[in-house]
Amino acid sequence: MSGISFANTAIGMPGLRPNGHQMNRSNNCHHFQMPLHYPRYRKSDYETMPEWKLDCLLNEYGLPVTGDVTQKRNFAMGAFLWPSQK
Numbered sequence: 001m002s003g004i005s006f007a008n009t010a011i012g013m014p015g016l017r018p019n020g021h022q023m024n025r026s027n028n029c030h031h032f033q034m035p036l037h038y039p040r041y042r043k044s045d046y047e048t049m050p051e052w053k054l055d056c057l058l059n060e061y062g063l064p065v066t067g068d069v070t071q072k073r074n075f076a077m078g079a080f081l082w083p084s085q086k
Helices: 043-048 051-060 069-080
Strands: none
Touching: 043 069, 051 069
16 A cells, blocks of 8 residues: 555654643643634624634634734634635
8 A cells, every 4th residue: 555654743752642632740631622613603703703702712723812802803704714705
């Protein structure tokens, strides 16, 4: 069988499990997990979304949560809306 094989880079790296999640020194579950679904909001949803919800959405995808609410809205629309939706 031919093709490309990728080594599991998490093996042998201290602090990482084979699934790529970081092991915590305590029993808290604080590790990154890629969200399963792409956000399905419309432009009008982002324009009226409260700041706390924008913060949660951006944080969930590992995106920066900085600036004022207008900057966060513009960033979210640029990141998650297709060009035809803008």
